[in-house]
Amino acid sequence: MHIAIIGTGAREHAIAWKLSLDPTVQLFNFGPTHNPGIAGLCQAVGIGDVTDVTAVLQWCQEQKIDIAWIGPEAPLAAGVVNALEAFGIACIGPTQQMARLESSKSFTRELLDKYEIQASPSYRVFTSMDGVADYMWSLQDDVVIKPDGLTGGKGVRVMGAQLKTREDAMAYCSELFAEGAKRIVIEEKLVGQEFSLMSFSDGKHLVHMPAVQDHKRAYVGDAGPNTGGMGSYTDANHSLPFLNEHDVIFARQINEQTLYAIQEECGEEYKGIIYGGFIAVRGGVRLIEYNARFGDPEVMNMLSLLKTSLVDITKAIAERTLDQLHVEFAPLASVCKYVVPQGYPDKPVRGEPIDITQVDQAKVQLFYGAVDQTEGGLVLTGSRAVGLVATGTTIAEAEQVVEQEIKKITGPVFHREDIGTAALIDERITMLRNLRHA
Numbered sequence: 195m196h197i198a199i200i201g202t203g204a205r206e207h208a209i210a211w212k213l214s215l216d217p218t219v220q221l222f223n224f225g226p227t228h229n230p231g232i233a234g235l236c237q238a239v240g241i242g243d244v245t246d247v248t249a250v251l252q253w254c255q256e257q258k259i260d261i262a263w264i265g266p267e268a269p270l271a272a273g274v275v276n277a278l279e280a281f282g283i284a285c286i287g288p289t290q291q292m293a294r295l296e297s298s299k300s301f302t303r304e305l306l307d308k309y310e311i312q313a314s315p316s317y318r319v320f321t322s323m324d325g326v327a328d329y330m331w332s333l334q335d336d337v338v339i340k341p342d343g344l345t346g347g348k349g350v351r352v353m354g355a356q357l358k359t360r361e362d363a364m365a366y367c368s369e370l371f372a373e374g375a376k377r378i379v380i381e382e383k384l385v386g387q388e389f390s391l392m393s394f395s396d397g398k399h400l401v402h403m404p405a406v407q408d409h410k411r412a413y414v415g416d417a418g419p420n421t422g423g424m425g426s427y428t429d430a431n432h433s434l435p436f437l438n439e440h441d442v443i444f445a446r447q448i449n450e451q452t453l454y455a456i457q458e459e460c461g462e463e464y465k466g467i468i469y470g471g472f473i474a475v476r477g478g479v480r481l482i483e484y485n486a487r488f489g490d491p492e493v494m495n496m497l498s499l500l501k502t503s504l505v506d507i508t509k510a511i512a513e514r515t516l517d518q519l520h521v522e523f524a525p526l527a528s529v530c531k532y533v534v535p536q537g538y539p540d541k542p543v544r545g546e547p548i549d550i551t552q553v554d555q556a557k558v559q560l561f562y563g564a565v566d567q568t569e570g571g572l573v574l575t576g577s578r579a580v581g582l583v584a585t586g587t588t589i590a591e592a593e594q595v596v597e598q599e600i601k602k603i604t605g606p607v608f609h610r611e612d613i614g615t616a617a618l619i620d621e622r623i624t625m626l627r628n629l630r631h632a
């Protein structure tokens with residue numbers, strides 16, 4: 195069996211690594227860069243634009259691909275799955291229509307309303323500045339401005355963070371429409387603790403993964419600019435230290451109801467990953483957004499904990515038999531941290547060498563992101579460079595192992611020392627407890 199992995203980041207390295215543990219399949223990779231970690235696991239590597247539907251299809255046909263894992267959101271939104279499936283290549287990833295769950299924030303909010311899934315904050319969709327001011331001043335709390343489409347994590351602005359006042363928020367809306375935005379979602383700002391819950395879907399059955407928390411801010415203490423995610427952790431009980439069991443059950447139910455809704459709406463089967471981005475608030479849990487693929491870095495936690503063969507899961511998704519597979523995650527905690535170039539995300543150094551050879555790969559799983567292999571060794575290419583994951587009986591234990599190994603990486607890089615530490619987790623527990631018991 196030939197399995198392709200589309201995309202060349204650390205997420206795709208994690209997928210390729212997990213698939214490679216089953217020697218009965220041959221792996222192939224297509225994407226914009228040459229990822230040395232992925233290339234070492236694959237029979238052939240194609241370099242190209244993953245949103246170029248024709249190029250992806252042609253390459254998959256040349257390599258006689260049976261099943262394609264679509265890693266990132268952009269090719270899903272571009273319709274790569276529609277093209278591959280039309281030529282008999284099974285895909286792990288939804289079609290373009292269903293990927294609107296991620297590629298259109300207004301679509302998802304309206305879908306939840308239509309199917310009476312009550313998990314959204316107050317929101318309204320605008321196609322021009324008409325009514326924006328009235329709505330904004332009608333909301334008691336702070337507001338969040340969301341351009342409708344994919345923005346690589348750079349479009350959403352929150353009052354209290356990137357926006358100071360409602361006037362700032364108005365100005366941002368005007369700017370977005372002036373730049374050609376068709377739709378903008380304005381939402382009430384929720385206060386609480388964010389977490390993610392991802393599920394495998396074969397179109398009929400869902401298998402939920404452990405809850406996980408990502409860290410978007412660049413610097414220690416949740417300071418600095420937003421990034422793609424600096425690291426993530428999970429707990430041994432597959433919940434998170436600040437959540438109660440109702441929170442997790444609720445998030446799972448929302449994923450189930452949303453899966454049903456999107457399939458009903460589109461008349462198609464959703465095969466792949468459904469990723470709910472949630473926030474635990476005073477009164478329960480609310481939905482921030484949906485993604486239509488694995489989260490990066492969260493995928494590194496998930497696949498490090500996954501005990502079931504990812505090849506078996508892949509086949510079961512393609513054949514709609516997920517219910518017949520016992521999917522198991524180790525009852526362990528996990529911590530993932532990224533090393534990123536100095537200056538990341540705004541002005542990252544590029545082309546500088548990074549030395550990872552001292553990392554003990556018996557202790558941590560290492561995934562290559564934005565690095566290139568040159569004659570002189572590995573060099574930084576400007577984004578999140580290398581992800582390290584450890585598992586342990588407690589979060590603290592896993593955190594210590596990652597910290598010990600990540601410090602052995604040399605070069606002009608940094609990472610967040612605080613991810614997974616008791617101090618940061620205690621802050622989150624206290625924050626939510628105060629909110630819920632005030």
Ligand SMILES: Nc1ncnc2c1ncn2[C@@H]1O[C@H](COP(=O)(O)OP(=O)(O)O)[C@@H](O)[C@H]1O
Nearest residue numbers: 315338347348350352381382383384471482483
């Ligand atoms: N309604 C909201 N209330 C509070 N914070 C929000 C809200 N919506 C988004 N955010 C914040 O903005 C971040 C990015 O928003 P999100 O909808 O996840 O868009 P994207 O991931 O596409 O940038 C979230 O992780 C969260 O921190």
Ligand SMILES: [Mg+2]
Nearest residue numbers: 347471482483
């Ligand atoms: Mg998000």
